[in-house]
Amino acid sequence: MNATDTGRGAEAAGPxxxxxxxxxxxxxxxxxxxxxxxxxxxxxxxxxxxxxxxKSTLCRTINRLEPIDDGSIYIDGVKLPEEGKxxxxxxADVGMVFQSxxxxxxxxxxxxxxxxxxxxxxxxxxxxxxxxxxxLTRVGxxxxxxxxxAQLSGGQQQRVAIARALAMRPKVMLFDEPTSALDPEMIQExxxxxxxxxxxxxxxxxxxxxxxxxxxxxxxxVFMSDGAIVEQAAPQEFFTNPQxxxxxxxxxxxxxx
Amino acid sequence: xxxxxxxxxxxxxxxxxxxxxxxxxxxxxAIASFLLGTxxxxxxxxxxxxxxxxxxxxxxxxxxxxxxxxxxxxxLVLFGVFRVTLASDFNLNFFRIAIIGLTIYHAAFFCExxxxxxxxxxxxxxxxxxxxxxxxxxAARIVILPQAFRGAIAPIGNVLIALIKNSTVATAGxxxxxxxxxxxxxxxxxxxxxxxxxxxxxxxxxxxxxxxMLTTYLSKKLAVAx
Numbered sequence: 001m002n003a004t005d006t007g008r009g010a011e012a013a014g015p016x017x018x019x020x021x022x023x024x025x026x027x028x029x030x031x032x033x034x035x036x037x038x039x040x041x042x043x044x045x046x047x048x049x050x051x052x053x054x055k056s057t058l059c060r061t062i063n064r065l066e067p068i069d070d071g072s073i074y075i076d077g078v079k080l081p082e083e084g085k086x087x088x089x090x091x092a093d094v095g096m097v098f099q100s101x102x103x104x105x106x107x108x109x110x111x112x113x114x115x116x117x118x119x120x121x122x123x124x125x126x127x128x129x130x131x132x133x134x135x136l137t138r139v140g141x142x143x144x145x146x147x148x149x150a151q152l153s154g155g156q157q158q159r160v161a162i163a164r165a166l167a168m169r170p171k172v173m174l175f176d177e178p179t180s181a182l183d184p185e186m187i188q189e190x191x192x193x194x195x196x197x198x199x200x201x202x203x204x205x206x207x208x209x210x211x212x213x214x215x216x217x218x219x220x221x222v223f224m225s226d227g228a229i230v231e232q233a234a235p236q237e238f239f240t241n242p243q244x245x246x247x248x249x250x251x252x253x254x255x256x257x
Numbered sequence: 258x259x260x261x262x263x264x265x266x267x268x269x270x271x272x273x274x275x276x277x278x279x280x281x282x283x284x285x286x287a288i289a290s291f292l293l294g295t296x297x298x299x300x301x302x303x304x305x306x307x308x309x310x311x312x313x314x315x316x317x318x319x320x321x322x323x324x325x326x327x328x329x330x331x332x333l334v335l336f337g338v339f340r341v342t343l344a345s346d347f348n349l350n351f352f353r354i355a356i357i358g359l360t361i362y363h364a365a366f367f368c369e370x371x372x373x374x375x376x377x378x379x380x381x382x383x384x385x386x387x388x389x390x391x392x393x394x395x396a397a398r399i400v401i402l403p404q405a406f407r408g409a410i411a412p413i414g415n416v417l418i419a420l421i422k423n424s425t426v427a428t429a430g431x432x433x434x435x436x437x438x439x440x441x442x443x444x445x446x447x448x449x450x451x452x453x454x455x456x457x458x459x460x461x462x463x464x465x466x467x468x469x470m471l472t473t474y475l476s477k478k479l480a481v482a483x
Binding site: 063065083084085087088089091092093094095096098100101102103104105106115116119120148149150151161164165168 | 304379381382384385386387388389390391392395399400403404407481482483
């Protein structure tokens with residue numbers, strides 16, 4: 001796999017992800033408030049914000065792991081369907097990396113990566129194995145291919161999870177706090193993999209607390225607080241010159257620690 | 258001792274052949290109720306509310322109905338009223354009706370055993386399956402159920418053990434099985450009453466004990482590492 005075909009299919013004009021007036025409630029809690037967001041092809045958007053600001057929920061609505069109350073979400077111009085086969089098809093185009101890895105616990109590392117291509121895309125096993133080995137080599141865990149997920153370290157599992165998502169050749173990759181469950185010494189290996197992806201032109205939406213990654217790899221920082229997008233800017237501008245009080249407060253707390 | 262040996266001379270063959278009937282009832286009912294139970298468990302975890310409701314209704318109705326009533330219903334209503342005939346042979350017909358009764362009843366328990374296994378599978382597994390584009394049935398078949406079965410071996414074993422023992426209730430469904438033989442023996446040979454009970458009990462212990470040991474062994478060996 002070379003730098004130009006990190007999985008993006010037919011190049012259509014317009015944003016890869018578009019959210020229009022998206023609202024979601026958990027009971028009385030208005031967890032997403034009139035969210036408007038567009039992510040262009042090849043763009044890396046990092047979503048920052050305090051805990052409970054709705055950033056994980058926002059990420060999970062994009063492939064409808066969380067349903068929304070109203071508003072619309074478009075993936076590459078196609079409106080996210082409610083349920084059923086059409087939704088499954090669209091999800092195949094959206095890669096997702098979870099905080100807790102969620103590798104299929106009863107499948108080997110290789111099978112974790114080939115399952116999607118074989119079962120969802122109908123790829124031949126030999127072809128899927130070849131693709132999986134390329135991806136596992138790229139994330140540096142090819143030598144673990146026959147092990148079960150529980151036999152790998154957290155950092156290795158998360159890199160396999162990235163390979164599993166990439167195997168579907170997604171149009172966009174969602175990262176829901178991918179390093180939050182990792183021991184400190186394993187965070188860097190996962191971030192390095194993600195920086196590599198960003199440099200290759202993958203469209204990425206990353207919910208994280210890793211400011212280093214935001215500075216290094218993000219094209220844009222989206223700052224959320226209390227379920228709303230408060231401000232968005234290029235990382236350099238956001239970190240040096242935040243506009244809103246809530247962003248200043250958030251960044252202030254980070255620096256004092 | 259001589260009295261006990263003469264009991265075997267008279268009833269030995271009948272005991273073995275009727276106990277063989279119990280094992281056959283168990284075998285077929287186990288396969289059928291496991292399949293039906295899996296289907297019910299799928300309904301109960303499905304995203305379709307009406308299927309979930311139907312699955313829950315089935316379980317709550319049949320789990321809470323005495324097995325004797327279900328098997329008697331098979332004979333008196335299915336056969337007696339509606340003349341349901343599954344075999345031209347009279348006894349084979351009752352045997353098959355009894356299998357249906359045992360299946361209907363135990364499917365509710367298999368369903369709940371499998372569902373307890375589903376609860377051992379973290380939600381993230383289903384989310385990951387959906388995220389790569391698997392819809393409900395493929396996700397259940399490839400990701401959820403294989404892990405759920407492995408997490409439910411002990412409760413599935415318990416249902417199987419209950420089914421083996423409950424096969425004696427088929428007497429209520431006019432099937433000649435071991436507890437019927439026991440009743441006959443008690444009637445004609447009250448001199449060895451307690452040995453008769455113990456003999457029949459030992460028959461079941463011999464079959465049930467290995468099932469229990471095997472399921473305990475398998476539930477450890479096949480546990481999904483997390």
